[in-house]
Amino acid sequence: MTWLDLPPDSLFGTSNLPYGVFSAGDRPQSGPRVGVRIGDAVLDLAQVLDDPVFGEPSLNAFMAQGRTRWNEVRARITESLTAARHRRVVQAALYPLSGARLHLPFTPGDYADFFGNEYHAANAGRIFRPGAEPLAPNWKYLPVGYHGRSGTIVVSGTPVTRPRGQRKVPQDSAPEFGPSRRLDFEAEVGFVLGTGSPLGTPVAVGEFADHVFGAFLLNDWSARDLQAWESTPLGPFLAKSFATSISPWIVPLDALEHARISPPPRDPEPLPYLADVDKWGLDLALEVRLNGHVVARPPFATMYWTPAQMLAHLTVNGASTRTGDLYASGTVSGPDRSQRGCLLELSWGGAEPVTLADGSVRTFLLDADEVTITATAPGASGARIGFGEVTGQILPPVAS
């Protein structure tokens, strides 16, 4: 039990304790530094733990210390928040979230984005390649993925300018250049590596928790018209590279203990290097709001490939990893229409407009639209823990 005055249904109780980077301007030491969210406050770790990594403007130095240290710090924070003798010191290190600015929580290394949800992959196949098999022949054998642009990863709240680019509808003989007309969100879950792995040394499925520090929410903004035109044969490029938004709080894997579930059955059986070792399906409940109205509730439990399998695949060719490397699940969708994690699927490629609760209608995003993704997960004793949110508003395109 914490001595803090937290509502019993808080999504940020002592069993969550996600890490982020914050600044608060009311004290001399006000630069961006590492904090832990507890209730509606941020605990300034540099004030309560004697380690310079917590004074850094990114989680990277702390994450690089490795799993034993992550456990130790989590235990120390838990003790600080539960043992009454720490109360005075800890209270002096708590900042109200409302007065804090949240920054990109880590310095991104390489960014890989997967395509690991069967409902999304099949829907995208039906929409982009009508008449063909929805899933490519490789899909059930490996977690399909590609590298994204890590320099355009931004923290929740950063506005997203509508990208311009080439787009071509099949009826036209040549592409046009202009602002994307089919701008979309993609509700995904991301994973960040705390400790890397050397060149030539694959990370086995069972080593997932030794390397991955935590999970967060990710919106892989996508310009579907640019994507359809540019992606042959090397995959998406400018359709995705203009911005990727992530939530400011990194939920440690230890906080997800009660969310772990068996992944869905796989047929065919994955190759041995992808065989499940521990149970790393995750029962996360995502919710997507567009201008405040819920448009989807994608269930992460439906993911075909687990994050442990994704990391094993990413490195099986000997590719090295580094602290700060991240990868994302791909759009999370479920079997019901209300569970689809992007407008491409929700509006079936634009053919079936979506009506929001205020009566407005969307196929793709309009300027000024605001997309917010949240998620919760089972915590201890029937409680739930929260991921916070990743949000972003669309700004009109820059004049050329």
Added chain:
Amino acid sequence: MTWLDLPPDSLFGTSNLPYGVFSAGDRPQSGPRVGVRIGDAVLDLAQVLDDPVFGEPSLNAFMAQGRTRWNEVRARITESLTAARHRRVVQAALYPLSGARLHLPFTPGDYADFFGNEYHAANAGRIFRPGAEPLAPNWKYLPVGYHGRSGTIVVSGTPVTRPRGQRKVPQDSAPEFGPSRRLDFEAEVGFVLGTGSPLGTPVAVGEFADHVFGAFLLNDWSARDLQAWESTPLGPFLAKSFATSISPWIVPLDALEHARISPPPRDPEPLPYLADVDKWGLDLALEVRLNGHVVARPPFATMYWTPAQMLAHLTVNGASTRTGDLYASGTVSGPDRSQRGCLLELSWGGAEPVTLADGSVRTFLLDADEVTITATAPGASGARIGFGEVTGQILPPVAS
């Protein structure tokens, strides 16, 4: 005229002056630091120029200073090597290349790889998609590209372990897992950004030389069997991410003044944002040796898209760039068989084995094979300048 004793046909005379990062163990100040290659020696810049950026183990800090400073430093180095009064100081700062170790010259940010050579793209299309149009419909409208893994970029000389992964031949019903059987090189030219550009601000074709610091050679090692199986629909991933080798010397754009040529005629005319402003075709002569035997002489002059167009395309959607971001041309090939820049093309997908000068035969790379790519370019007064080389030897796969 330099006071140095350089052969008149040196590829590293005073009109070249490429930058790199070297270490030499015979002095107290022996850590990796910035050097300039002159003849068969390295000039230790920290010893002759009073700026801490030259004591850094990467070019990034110097590159970030911008084009005006690049010009100033180049002028200072030229003066040091030509004015006799500097001779004593400069000679004390010269290290024989034979005793120096060359490091990765810059810390890579995002890495984009293009597909900008028409001969290569058409050959690859014919081999991977027989019966279909060789070039995808988008190819002549935009420089097709994708993001690669920057954490596995290694400097020339680093051995490359044969990757393992999933591969499937059409006759089989399911993929197998094992070492790649179709391991290939790709002879490319890379470009590194010295100064970045903010989110939302495209870099125009005419701003190329304000951002790009220099050029180098790049070998985009490729596992063709992994690539053929994994690439639908999101492009190459593990087939390329196990290693990318780059040459240790970055040739400044100013040294390429005499190599600049008009690119080949384009039909259709590129969209306005891709219209040529300055002449940024480059007459570089590449040469690829396999175990010492020349297997190809790819002419960079055949590139359909220029590096200035590639950067304009990369950023037209508003994507930001940073110091150390790099991009590569894609495989360089020419109309003749002897000009094809990868074994996929040279052996026509394995159907036409290549016979080396020693009588040995290759379709793809064998363990212990060594691939070396070199290039030269026209310099002043009929002389030539060199890029040095990017080399790598294939090691057998790691046991599972």
